[in-house]
Amino acid sequence: MTTAPRTPAELDAAALRALAEDGSGPRLLDVRTPGEFHAVHLPGAHNxxxxxxxxxxxxxxxHLDEDTVLICRSGARAAQAAQALSEAGLPHLRVLRGGVAAWEAAGGPVTRGPARWELERQVRLVAGSLVLVSGLVGLAVPGVGLIGTAVGAGLTFAAVTNTCAMGLLLAKLPYNRGPRTDIGSVIAALRSRP
Known part of the structure; x- marks a missing residue:
C-alpha cells in the first residue's frame, strides 16, 4: 500500500525570527540555486x-534534526526537500512558510549579493515569450500556435505536481548556477555548530 507524501510542518516568518533572536535558532538550509542564494538569503543559512x-x-x-528549517523562494522547493529528507529518515523537518519572500515581507534581515531574477520569474518570462511568439507566428504559419498549447499543458502539469521542468532546465544555465555548492563544506559547517 502506497502512502501519500506527508505535508511538512511549516514555520512562519515571525516564529522563525523569534527563534533566531533568542540565540538558539535552528539550522537553516536554503534549497534554491546558488545564483538565487547569493542574490539574497537569510543570515546563517547554508545553501x-x-x-x-x-x-x-x-x-x-x-547532521540535521528537527531543529532544521528548509527555505526556498516561496516554500514549494523546500517542501520537496522536506519530502526527500523524510524518505531518508528525517520526518520532522520544518519549512519556512512563504520562503524568503515572506521573510522579507515580515521585515526579516537578509544578506544581499548581486541582483538576479528569481527562477520563478525566469520561468514566467520564458513561458510567456514562447506563448506570445508562437501565437503571433501562428497567425501566419498554421500549427505553430500549438507550441503555446504545449507550454500551457506544461504549466498546468507543473502546478498539479508542484514541479517545474522548465525551472529545472533554467536552473542549469550558468547565470543561475553561481558558485558550485561544496557538500563537504556544508557538512563541515553543520558539524561545527554546537
Whole structure:
C-alpha cells in the first residue's frame, strides 16, 4: 500500500525570527540555486540546492534534526526537500512558510549579493515569450500556435505536481548556477555548530 507524501510542518516568518533572536535558532538550509542564494538569503543559512540535497540526503541526514528549517523562494522547493529528507529518515523537518519572500515581507534581515531574477520569474518570462511568439507566428504559419498549447499543458502539469521542468532546465544555465555548492563544506559547517 502506497502512502501519500506527508505535508511538512511549516514555520512562519515571525516564529522563525523569534527563534533566531533568542540565540538558539535552528539550522537553516536554503534549497534554491546558488545564483538565487547569493542574490539574497537569510543570515546563517547554508545553501544546499534541491538537486544536491536529493543526491546527498543520506550524508546530510546525520547532521540535521528537527531543529532544521528548509527555505526556498516561496516554500514549494523546500517542501520537496522536506519530502526527500523524510524518505531518508528525517520526518520532522520544518519549512519556512512563504520562503524568503515572506521573510522579507515580515521585515526579516537578509544578506544581499548581486541582483538576479528569481527562477520563478525566469520561468514566467520564458513561458510567456514562447506563448506570445508562437501565437503571433501562428497567425501566419498554421500549427505553430500549438507550441503555446504545449507550454500551457506544461504549466498546468507543473502546478498539479508542484514541479517545474522548465525551472529545472533554467536552473542549469550558468547565470543561475553561481558558485558550485561544496557538500563537504556544508557538512563541515553543520558539524561545527554546537
Amino acid at each position: 544546499v540546492p534541491l538537486d544536491v540535497l536529493r543526491e546527498h540526503r543520506a550524508e546530510l541526514r546525520h
